[in-house]
Amino acid sequence: MFDKLFEARQKAEEIKKRMDQTIVTGEAEGGVIKVTATANKEVTNVFIDQVFLSKADKEEIEELLAVAINHAMRQADSISQAEAQAITRDLLDKYR
DSSP, rough: HHHHHHHOOOHHHHHHHHHOOOOEEEEEEEGTEEEEEETSSSEEEEEEEEHHHHHOOOOHHHHHHHHHHHHHHHHHHHHHHHHHHHHHHHHHHHHH
């Protein structure tokens, strides 16, 4: 029993490390705003095009930034779900 728990914990740690290294991006308005994050949902970079920034108003920037962040977070969720399904399937197959 403890072996199974230990192995599951090791797998979870491996996945976390992999997710920390997996990069996702979200863009808005054709790339004038780009957000980069890890698959563990840690935003690592925000890019706002200088020309767009000089012409846009505060509300437009905030709205598009939210769109870009949400795109990146959806990608992170998708990767996270796929990883969880893979580890669950692997553990179930191993202990049948």
